Amino acid sequence: MSVSFQPENLKYRPSYWVCQCVGWELEQRYSQAALDQLGELEKRELAEAANAECRYCKGTGVEEIPEPDGPFINWCNANAEALLAAMGRPADDLCGALSVPEARRMVMRGRNRGSVSAFTRADECGDRFYSMGLGEDDIQARLATFGEFVEECAAYGAEEIVYG
Numbered sequence: 001m002s003v004s005f006q007p008e009n010l011k012y013r014p015s016y017w018v019c020q021c022v023g024w025e026l027e028q029r030y031s032q033a034a035l036d037q038l039g040e041l042e043k044r045e046l047a048e049a050a051n052a053e054c055r056y057c058k059g060t061g062v063e064e065i066p067e068p069d070g071p072f073i074n075w076c077n078a079n080a081e082a083l084l085a086a087m088g089r090p091a092d093d094l095c096g097a098l099s100v101p102e103a104r105r106m107v108m109r110g111r112n113r114g115s116v117s118a119f120t121r122a123d124e125c126g127d128r129f130y131s132m133g134l135g136e137d138d139i140q141a142r143l144a145t146f147g148e149f150v151e152e153c154a155a156y157g158a159e160e161i162v163y164g
């Protein structure tokens with residue numbers, strides 16, 4: 001389970017991978033190849049080795065996977081929750097949207113906050129516990145990463161950062 005943060009206008013580009021269904025030997029041989037520029041012979045070799053029913057490569061031996069072509073952060077739920085809490089954002093619902101100015105303020109708030117008590121919360125039984133597995137240094141490092149990410153989103157032309 002993880003949470004992705006990205007600019008609302010994020011574009012994707014295709015990346016190409018040798019599909020595992022072609023078998024280990026071909027997978028190794030083509031692992032460094034420019035798979036979007038294969039010749040006809042190579043395409044045929046991969047297609048013949050591929051499983052015609054494969055849902056990943058659809059029998060071509062080459063899988064196309066969209067990759068973010070811009071700023072992108074993916075954190076496990078626990079880390080995302082700890083970071084949002086550190087920045088003063090209720091993280092009950094791990095999805096939402098932030099304007100770029102709002103995100104900048106949140107980073108400032110996270111850097112300037114006082115204590116780790118911000119991370120404690122009541123569980124269903126009313127007891128308090130630490131929900132985060134990050135130390136203060138980790139929190140500060142991630143706040144710095146998130147701050148850079150916010151500026152990259154602004155430079156990318158985004159008005160909002162969406163997460164979920």
Ligand SMILES: [Zn+2]
Pocket residue numbers: 019020021022050051054055056057058059060061062
């Ligand atoms: Zn396949």
